[in-house]
Amino acid sequence: MSPSSARNLQGTREATLSRKDWLVLPTVGVLAIVLLGICSELIAKWALPASSQGLSDCFAKDDPTGNATAKPNSVCSEQIAESPYTAEYRFDRYGHRAGMQLLSKAPDTYRIVMIGSSFAMGLFVPREMTFAALLPAELSKLTSRKIELYNEATGGKYRGGPFPTPGPPIQFNEALSADPDMILWIVTSNDFVTASPDIPAPQLASEVVHESDNQSTAASSSWSRSNLLAESEVLTEKIRNRFDQTRVALLLKHLMLESETQDQYVTSYLKNEDDAGFLRSEPGEKWQRLRQQFEMDAAQYEGQAKAAGVPLVVVFVPNRAQAAMISMGRWPTGYDPYELDKELRKIIESNGGTYIDVLDDYRTVPDPEQNYFPVDGHPNSNGHAMITRFLTRELTSGAVPALRVTSSQQMTMAQER
């Protein structure tokens, strides 16, 4: 027998598969996948437990805009998978996680009204650990004045607004009606996205997906332009979205992000142009449009604040990737983590407001990204403590005359820590 025919005979023998196997093998494959999937999900749920009910219980279910504040005097609690704590949300009669009842101000009290979005609200963190709770105590200690902070910031249904969201003047008037000595506005990069009045948050997200689809379509070959491929991309996107909702996905992302070095994390973050667009040294068209919209809102607030004779102090708090970039002190060409900060300072100061810069403080912290929930991106309890330190230092450094303390007092405070 020649080697060739021997090989062919062997192959023919290989080619046979019993009828039973035609049924058993696919079943075994499917069972293996299902079993592995279920086991992984159960392990992930055990490793990262989360409450089934949450913050959304405090919001009206029939609000199509997603901009409504919480139900007055409502209480709810939520533990997200990434947090070791169950955070209680206790909203006052105005729907704010204020931490105090809004009564008439005592004569010796300096009242700060804080506005902003989910960072300032202290989303997913127990209130006593948020910077909204920690800041007045620190400021009081340092300035020897009684300082209280009424927190009007809210995550909203879509964890966005209300500052800035559609109808800002009314909401800003609410802040002014709280009789503040100062309005502290905490801004994050996400607030620029939610600033667009004509695009509610969920629609904006879909627009982002649409834009990226267009970009990839334009860049790819004619093969990828076919309808078949477009449909398969939609299907892939659906599968990916479905997968993203599983606890396994969350656990894997969490572990991956937590174990990444700053370099690895920043490199992979910047690959997602939609998320990282605001970090570009020359922002694209979308971000220019968002900045213009934000500028209009900011001018309106500053006009209202000026008319009421209340100082408006604005602080920009970086997101996780931005904090990592600043701490590293280097970033790829075409990116600049200070760019939005500089732009914001220009916008605020051109309208007569006070801008406080905390970004440089992040340079002093090694691995500040560890102070955020890795996947969710909000600051964790350590992050809130860190922001408290930065805000205390900057607010008392002289930018706000009423809170100014001497450098020796600041030194004493630092030594106490």
Place this chain on the structure above:
Amino acid sequence: MNMDSASLQFVLFGLIAAIVSNCSRSRVWRSMVLMLTSLFFLAMLAQQPILLIPLAGFLLLGYGGLVMVERGWSRQAVWSILAVIFVYVWLKKYTFLPGEIFLRVPYFTLGLSYIFFRVLHLLIEAADSSEPRHIGIGAYLLYTLNFTTLVSGPIQRFDEFARDQFAVEPIPLGPRVVGLQLERIVRGFFKVNVLAMLLHAVQENGLEQIAKSVPLDHRLFAAFWVIVAYPFFLYANFSGYIDIVIAIARLMRVELPENFDRPFSASSFLDFWNRWHITLSMWLKTYVYNPLLMTLMRRVSSIALQPFLGVVCFFVTFFLIGVWHGRTSEFMVFGVLQGGGVAINKFWQVWLTQIMGRKGYKELAKNSVYISFGRGLTFSWFAFTMFWFWANWGQIDALFAAITVLEWTTVWLAVWLSATGVLATWEWLRAALLSFKTADGPVLTSRYARVVYASSLGLIAFVVTALLNQPAPGIVYKAF
């Protein structure tokens, strides 16, 4: 499209090519499909046809030489071989050539190294062959541009390729073979996109830790992981891609040669090179080691010296393997370390045989403790040589300056002992698991176990690629 890596697009492209190729058993049809898919593959990689002109010139040069040798101008074979080597070195821009002679325009060189080996193989075989034979331009192009072996090999012999590709009755392809190939594709995809990616992250992490001013024990651990992670990363990256292309080729009814055979089970550095990038080392053993040894044996008459000729020949052969990997001086050192490794290994064998006798050495070589420590040492040496493979001089300097000589010695000792222990445990575990058998063979290699294994790996690979949402990582060996 990311077609030069183990991406989903490449796998789908290969599977579609295999389906179309199997629409007819005719060799003309199969060759036509392979030619069209290979040209399409090349076009997708090069983007612009003009970039392919130097590659086309190189192929023409090789074919011209082949035709001349086939027509009996055997004296031209040496000149053709030299011309092919020179043009290859020139196109690859080896740094020992003056920079002024290089082409200033951009051009496509992906896969040129593997084409080079195939062209040289054809020329040498044609010159050595006593029987005249003719290889048509179509067969030549199919062999050299075959998309399954273009990017990173394996380096297949022409006779093996022709036996399958041009067979009147193609090799059978039943459901079991298809199942095994699909399992192999999943395994390869998993290796490149999950395992290699994780190991790469471990190495990167280690490098960052070493550079930081962290406590000494952290830096020592980091150095340990930098050393250990890269060989495994390279294995997962390269062998994973090879798994995919071997499976795709088999689905197109061509059997490619294996390139890996559990290399970290090797108990000596010589054995390692029988298991790592097998087709490359076989090629060089055939066309460098054997002729060189024959020549030296003819010229050196001393019987006492003859056992040591192998030492010299091994050094030259594996030095060339090292040098082939890159164009810079780092790869010269890499070559010296590879050549030095196998030469010392051969010398050790010859010396031990001389002092212990053939029987005594054979007994020692069977000793499990000796094998385990040899395995650990082989791994450690290979890991050491890898520094000149992945790093440049600046990085190597920084790395060695990060901790003291004594600390590095401690780390290398730890690597050796750990590799000895871990690899011995792995071998024992593997043997124990494979000892569970039914009438059809080991339970772990049964089709049911393979389906479970492939389904699980497939799911994990899908989850990780979906999670990362990034292009597939590049194949290291495509750069060579």
